[in-house]
Amino acid sequence: MSTAMISAREAEVLALLGEHLSNAEIAARLFISVRTVESHVSSLLRKLHLPDRRALSRQAAGLSRAQRTGAAALPSPLTTFVGRARERAELADAVTTHRQVTAAGPGGVGKTRLALTVAADVADRFPDGVWFADLVPVTDPRRVGAAVAEAVGAGDEPGRDIDDAVLAALADRRALLVLDNCEHVRDGAAPFLERLLTACPRLHVLTTSRARLMVPFERVFTVPPLSREGGDESDAVALFMDRAAAVGWPPGPAVSEGVVAICERLDGMALAIELAAARWSTLGLDGLTAGLSDQLRTLTGGARADGRHRSVRAVLDWSHDLLAPQDKALLRRVSVFVAPFTAEAAAEVAALAPLDASTVIDGLGRLAEQSLLAVTPSGTGTRYDARVTIRQYGAQRLTDAGEQTVVRSRHVQWCLATSAALVEDDGPDWRARFDAVADDVRAALAWAADRPGRPEDACRLARYLARLAFTRNLLGEAQQRYEQAARLAGEAATAAAALRDAAAVAGCRRAGDDMYRLHRAAAEAARRAGDDVRAGCDLAAAATVAYRFSTAFSRIPPAGQVRILLTRARELAGDAPGARAAVALAEAAVVTDAFGALQTDEDNPVRETVEHAERAVLLARRAGDAVAESAALDALSGARGWTGDAFAVAAAARRRTEVLAPLPPTPAVSHEWADALAMAAATALGIGDLPQARRWGGQLAGHPLLAEAGHHATSWMLVADAFAGRADDVLARGVRFRDSWEHGGRPRSLSLGAAAASVAMVHGLRGDPASRTAWLTIADRADMAVQHRQGYGAVFDATVLLHHGDAEAALERVAPEPEEVWKWVCWIWLHWYVALRAETAVLAGHPDARTRIHAARTVVTGNPVATAQVDRAEALLDGDLQGQLAAAKAFDAAGCPYQSARTLLLAGGEHTAAGTTALAALGLGSGPAG
Template sequence: MSKQKVSAGISDREAEVLALVGQHRSNAEIAAQLYISVRTVETHVSSLLRKVGVPDRRGLADRAAELTRTEEPNEPVTELPSPLTSFIGREREREALRTAVAEQRQVTALGPGGVGKTRLALAVAADLASEFADGAWFVDLVPVTDPAMIGSAVARSLGLGEQPGRSLDDSVLTALADRHTLLVLDNCEHLRDGVAPFLERLLAHCRRVTVLATSRARLMVPFEQVYTVPPLSLRDDDAEAADAITLFLDRAGALGWPVDPGQLDQVAEICVRLDGLALAIELAAARLPTLGLDGLTASLADPLRLLVGGRRADERHQSVRAMLDWSQALLTSEDQLLLQRISTFVAPFTFAEAVAVAGYPPLEPMAVADGLSRLAEQSLLTTVPAAGGLRYRALQAIRQYQTEQLTESGDLTEVCARHLDWCATTAAALVRRSSATPSAAARSAAAAWRSEFDAAVDDMRAALAWAGDQSDHRSAAHHLALALAQLSFTRNLIGESQRRYEQAAALADDPAAAATALRRAAEAAGCRMRGEDMYRLYRAAADTARTAGDDTAAARDLATAAITVYRMSDAFAEPPAPGTGAELLAEARTLAGEDLAAQAAIALAECGVLSDTTAPDPGETSGDTAASGSSAANSAASRAISLAERAVELARKTGEPLAESAALDALAAAQWWGGDAFATAQTTRRRVELLAAVPVTPGSALELVSALAEAADTSIGVGDLTGARRWGEQLRDLPLLAERGDFATSRLLVADALAGNATDVLTASRRFLDAWEISGRQHAPALGAAAAAVALVHGLRGNPSARAEWLSIVDELGAAEQRPAYNAVFDAVVLLHQGEPQRALAALATDPDRLDDRVIWIWRHWYVALRAEAAALAAHPEARDYLAAARITVAGNPIASAIVDRAQALLDNDPARLPTIAAAFESARSPYQQARTLSLGSDSTATAGRAALTGLGLTAGAADPK
């Protein structure tokens, strides 16, 4: 980033953040670029809002250019690796490829291994980076062995994580949808089956993205333009030396072995023999200190050293193979063997890891150490500095060549088996660490655990891909797949976790083990909000359990599939046909026998299936049918509560916390349906407490997200804003929601908005908006209350344009389609604050008893209390009736009851009672309502109230209109 000149009071780090806000980057992108946490970015942005004096992120972005003047022109963000050596020559090729990339959306730099495709592509990307508003990004596909992981590799380079309900591929497409970016995909040839469909989707979805790929074969995708990278020039009449000779001289000089001008003809001969291949020339130059030009010439002249194995390769590979044959012929037999064995590593590895895989007879551990050093010195290994120490890496062409050597010698299976054993051991150790009871020490080691996993995961994937096809290693592959599934989940790679659990099921020899893996896969699918997958996998688990002869387990799976249709209804793109749940439930009953766990699962399924069949039509609660509709609703609610209580009792007897949590969820829903808000809140708190000590698994994570969200919601419903904030904070901090800032912050936004914590709302709203935009501005009605809460705060701050903007977001989320009651509640709060009780009463005109429970939900107490206050302030003739009815409804709710008391005092024209009511709001941790109550008083009380409102960052409001 260019050096910034910043306004006084803004720190250097804040200036960096401000400049990136001005580029309209999300908090996640800023955090990735500056190597800080998202929470730290939020803190800096909040500080900048105060210092700059603007209300929101948009205003901050508008002021960014004015406040941060760069001493140099701003450059787009460029994430390209820095070459360790200079780029030599290739001016014509560079210009030709640069022109192709500038004119075409997808260009493939084609050529054999070692020709220099990567270095040329990087040079061109660096040349063009400034012409792409969002810079250039490099993705190394060498460590990737699974074609399905292309999106994962791109996401890693872009600093993206997986979002529930969205695959990593979709996350990449969403992140790049509006970006003007150059994406360099390096080494695509071994993944063409994955690269081709990924590129087709990328180019179709992201119309401002250009892709420069390197490959040994065409990718065969639409829009592809191929540029064949030639070898380095061997003759150049217009220059002092050809590119191939210049490269040799440069690398030799870097080693401290300059070549005498009189020996240029000999250098030219070597380069011609190596066909101008950049990698071969670099390796030859690296031998100069030990062989000299005469020795190099003699080695290259020896056909046995040059062409061994060359005739078995196709024409594209012959020169590289010749170079590698020659290079290997110069090694000792021990170093040859070591290089072959370590070729199984797909990612950089340490000395200890090399010993674990390669250090067996005839190689001793110390021989491995010495051999690694010699191989690095001879450029057959590159060294990679890392936090945990030096790592080594073999180039892709060398790895492929050595693997062929192992195959020919018959040693490939043994080496791959040892690599598999190392992966399994590493995975098991990481599983133990990731499953440890949380502690301060464990938390401090979390970053180290993630780094170790990231360093090893590509090798685990490669070992699993090999072992899955080996009948003698199916058991090891099964256990590695299970470990990788668990580790992926802990690392928040939920999509891969599901895939690995399904892979483990396919590799299991025991049907019971396969069924268990399918259940874990179903839970992971639930965490991804993939209802269809969850349902499918439980059905598959049931079929597998029956194959194993375990009918009771099959009954549990069928019942769980049935309840999934109801519990996860929002997560189905197309739910199963009506009646499917009842059919599954009937089949489960025939298999359950007397098994307690099966009976508990069936009892839980009955809560959804039977309650669904007895629920009254919401339309029957008006007109002449209101009484009968109310009676039917009460009867159905009582039946639902009875079913849920039975499910809870059976689940508790099983001793399985997750089963009990699911049953408590059903009970809470039935209690709310029955109108007992306080019992519902208590049940949701029981659920959270039950899950507090449960180890983190896909199943427990899914339950905990649900429990915390409902605990926060129901706390709002009964006027417990402290509890709502506590549960909201715990929800926000769940690792599973790290990439879902919109969902994670949604409950906090509502609690803080109702409390009047305007600064916290404005800070969190930016994370909410960033996450929602990254997700592709998804249709998500469940998030409507959060967006409406932000609009509420802007209304109380006297910012109608910002309020209108957030209300449009409510509509875009799809919340307006349901016409939820919070819209009326929040509108009424703003209108009452502005001194417009008649309009507030109009917003709350519908009798709450005529509203569907799904519409009024947790807002009943707020609705009736504010309705009563609006009626009192508007001098409505039925105001006292409204107050009497509201007092009965909200009894026990500290905030709603205080609102009713305030309305009564205002209707009675008794302002002397207001300070006492304000104290009740203070006890309920509702600073906004406390300040507003005082502002409605007289003289000094009103002055103190208006000052308190201003202190909260809100307007002083309007005095009592009477």
């Protein structure tokens, strides 16, 4: 019966009946006769299908005046409702569109507050009112109807069941019924709602539950945790701030990042956030952050009307108590997973008596229905996940049940098997599969490493994780895990192997101090294992590192200490081929570093330096050690650099890439490969092979080891593109270079200085002196020695000066004789330097111009770019237009469009327009002809 059938006067009478007034008192209050009141009472009994005045009064008491006029009579919240704008709108739409909606979610997510807020929002769409019934006090599922009857004021009638009374009272009403906390009486709520919704076609029901009710009309609305998107402007943070302010100590801006982190750790769970905020005034940011390692202990509140929400533990106790024994066992066992897991993984870990694999899989579904697990589809299969608080709760239950050791041991075995499979399988979805299990492997390792009886499992797991982390390009963790494996190893030989791998990863990280330390530690472990030969190799490797990668050290080891290491390495190594190769490499490294900068006294003959390196290459090749051969070739390329034979240097560097290319990407190989690519690119630049330099540089830029080190990755590609004149590419890549260099702590090396100077050159060619000056400042800060600017600095500066027609200044910039410069700065720039000296002499009218041209030819023959530049200089000197045009074609063939375009400008006349157009296409201004 709709309240629309009740007249205004009858509504007034009904309201006063709710106040338990007599007919005479009602008549006096409304200024009508007692007989009229009696008539209205009779009419109300008939319309509302109630047996007597007592039932009518009870009905009236259950319906406030606001309800009868269409407003909502709902519990009044004691705090403000914060956030959830999207969920609020979506649930409101669902409630008004569908007959029965279940707001489902885990305990403490905020289902009740959202339901009450939405009920108030939509109250005006239900003219017959909104009722609210909390089912928490109901312990017998058969009494759900009685709880609803009390809420709506439907009383007992002789010969009529209480459920029938509710159905009769609501039969024709367009109303909304809110049933809160249905999860523990689902067996009673489901059939009652099915009867209710069938008998009351205009009634809508909004229920809250930790599990769906499984009734025909049901529409499930999953209540998510509070949004954490937007950082300090998220719903989760807004709730924390509001509740913390309510206890008298609102967090200020200085701690906003800490509050964001707290809300992240609490998974956006509304109750947990409220309880944490309530303790803000007594614990502060530091105390609260530390306390969240045990959320069950920290997240407690004072006395509440609802004891279930007095603490996070109480919420979980309520949910746990509703579970069947098998599901309780499953919940505590899957708590060992720290990341979303598959049903198969759960079966391997949790399937021990009383559970088997099938009951585990079935149980996961039931736990998900109870909102104790979240279900997430992914590319690697359906996964189940539990919030941190549930995992902590489950872990405590696991300990209480005496199952911790056996279940965690099974988890360790699962992690070992999964890691082994990942090590062997590098399929296209490898990265996703590793990311899905990495946190579990870390957790299993932490547990096993802390157990005296499990060092072997822990060591194996640490080595697996190190290899996987390295493949995933987590270099810092890879080194850490290898060192951890060494500490856990039961045998010294195993520890030594792990330390060598750690040293290789440290090399990939350009951490010279760690490389040196770890090679020495590996030698000590090898000695403990009785392997003197390997110990000698390790000491030789430490000595090699000290010189070969000296730029990667924060503090270079004293030369005397390194010599002692080398002497000891010779003593221990003996005549084993691999050991002899390692010692020979160390001896070669002592007299030359990777760029050919002599490290011993100046009177050490260049021939001896080359012989040391050649011997190291030969021994490494005989030993079949490709990594050692590459390292020895590196020493050889540096030694040959001192002979001035740029082509021999480039050939040795190129040979390194051929030796390493077939090898699997172990840490040692990857470290050597990155270095080989850098040297191949640099040496290709030195002989004017710009296309090859760009290819090697491109491979270096795409190397996964350098993903976080864009400055090292892109350095030689920047130089190659700058020489070619690809201005747009250089400027775009230069931004990444600068940002990465600054983020990386502004390291210093020759290649970094040259790269920055090349960007400065491009800005200079474009006529942007301010940007050029800024990049020259970066070049000075990024290089190790100021004299390097005499090499690449002279080349880049002279190029800019010639581009803008200042031949006299360019001539002055390359005034020093080549032999006075190149040996002390880097031979890579030698060909570029002598070719520029010849051209500047011609354009400036220097009397020795032809002499310089002839001298340059003896050096640059075989270098296509430098040869074309010398040919152009001679053609300009002789006024040979055809010779100039031939040089332009040679530049094009050599992959140097900038110099080709500039040649057309120098040719002048009808060729000027073509040269101007070509420079514009490269993103460069034309500049004066020269």
